[in-house]
Amino acid sequence: MVTRINIGPVHPSTHGVLRLVVDIDGDTVVKLEPHIGFLHRGVEKLVETRMYMQSPPYMEKLDYVAPMSYDEAYVATVEKAMGVEVKERAMWIRTMLLELQRIASHLLWLGTMANDVGQFFTVFMWTFADRDVVLRLLEEASGARMFYVNMRIGGLIRDLPPGFEERAEEVMDHVEKRVKKYEDFLEASPLFMERMKGVGVMDREKAIELGVTGPVLRGSGVDYDVRKNNTYYVYEKLNFKPQLRSDGDCFARYKVRMMEIRESIRLVRDALAGMPDGDALGMPIKLILPSAKNRMVSVSRELPRGECLMYMIADPQRPYRLSIRAPTFINLAAMSEISKGCRTADIFAISGSLDLVMGDVDR
Amino acid sequence: METPPYDKERFLNAEKEMSALVRASMSKYETKPNVMFAKLSEVSKALSKGLVEWSRVRSLWPLQFGLSCCAMELMDFGSARIDAERRGYLFFRATPRQADVMVVAGWVTKSMVPEIKRLYEQMLKPRYIIAYGECATCGGPWWESYNIVKGIDQVLPVDVYVVGCPPKPENLYAGFMKLQKKIGGEIED
Secondary structure, eight states: OEEEEEEOSSOTTSSSSOEEEEEEETTEEEEEEEEOOTTOOOHHHHHHTSOGGGOHHHHHTTSTTSHHHHHHHHHHHHHHHHTOOOOHHHHHHHHHHHHHHHHHHHHHHHHHHHHHTTOTTHHHHHHHHHHHHHHHHHHHHHSOSSOOOOEETTEESSOOOTTHHHHHHHHHHHHHHHHHHHHHHHHTOHHHHHHHTTSSOOOHHHHHHHTOOTHHHHHTTOOOOHHHHTOOTTTTTSOOOOOOOSSOSHHHHHHHHHHHHHHHHHHHHHHHHTOOOSOOBOOOTTSOOOOOOOSEEEEEEEETTEEEEEEEEEOSSSEEEEEEEOHHHHHHHTHHHHTTTSBGGGHHHHHHHHTOOHHHHHO | OOOOOOOHHHHHTHHHHHHHHHHHHHTTSSSOHHHHHHHHHHHHHHHHHHHHHHHHHHOBOBBOOOOSHHHHHHHHHTSTTTOGGGGTBOOOBSSGGGOSEEEEESOOBTTTHHHHHHHHHHSOSSOEEEEESHHHHHOGGGTTOTTBOSOGGGTSOOSEEEOSSSOOHHHHHHHHHHHHHHHTTSSOO
């Protein structure tokens, strides 16, 4: 007999206000339907009424776990529309800050994910303490704790403060040690392994078919990373390789993210070592910006959650239309497909491993 | 005293018999039992009034309920750095029936209002609301959006506002301290 149950929109494990309507037969999921829209506020429409550089705060609130990544994607779109070159040093600093943001985002994901699969608030407390150390670095570089708004056309709002390199090195050493500790702790836990291994399997073909991106795609063994395939800034000069796992289950996605933290640490170190001297400041907001030259631009970026594509039709002073391909929206669409046939308790292991941010899904 | 043998009728009438026994034993005393119990309850009420208030102020259980951005800072508030439990802002409860305080963290959309209302109705009285962040206070940057309620105070009574976008977890800590003072009667509305 098939029973229909409702989960959410307020549920401690849905990471926001996701509502799931699930048909279950005994303890097996027959059909899962995500209902979204509880956070919809029409960002794309609001942006059309704002001048170009009034919009970054709105962009940051899309993905509030990794705000700077979205901010940067938007500013890069505007830069492309205006045909502005980014200064050399600003490119290096942006790369480094984006990777720091990726580390912070993955650490938050790890804490909440471990919460969902039974490591009740132990790993959460640890990762939040470590995330805070990384956030403090970002605060130092940009002046804010959560919503940075530090990208300007052609550069940044400010250069790195003196002594930043040494402190960043210290933090990177610390995080590297801690990541190893998390892995040792979690993978020694039979509970964690039972709930992650072989759950929510998405094979290579299905992953490509569903259009998922980011760590979810790389967990299914597809070698696609925007930083490598459609490179931007100084990623081609830095030494890193996309992390792949071929299993396609929740554990593979977890492992990919853990390896990505390590890669990001390496990228930050490389970027700090090779950073050129010079000017990194962008245009102040108060000046009238150069009006947009290119009518239609699109920029794709690798966010911590997957590929974001910003497509903009540009008017001289404000966007005529901005369309955002949100990574988590597409990843959420994969959820009903891969959770067919799993147990009811595994729904949250799957939703956690997809790393959903509802602000990004609903826009 | 010898226990009497089991008797079904007597078993069924046990309550009557017990009250008869109590009445008989109480007849020795000068004050009647009703009066005595009334006085006792008065004394305990007077004693417990302060006690209840004291314990209510010092054990506020927030509801685990995050809407958007500010929920990240709310999670940080619950983590080890702030260590909110030392002042009695205890562990986040997953069900509204066990919670005293609802921290509305994030923008309130029109589709979310019925859900928030239902959560609020499920909480036991006395219940408190903290509006955390710019969006929950007044709509914030989404003021012009077509799907946003301009502050949670348009639908539910708010006790403490914490402003900022987003406020730091320390600010929420200060907000909780203010709520404590309000419950304790130190500050008025």
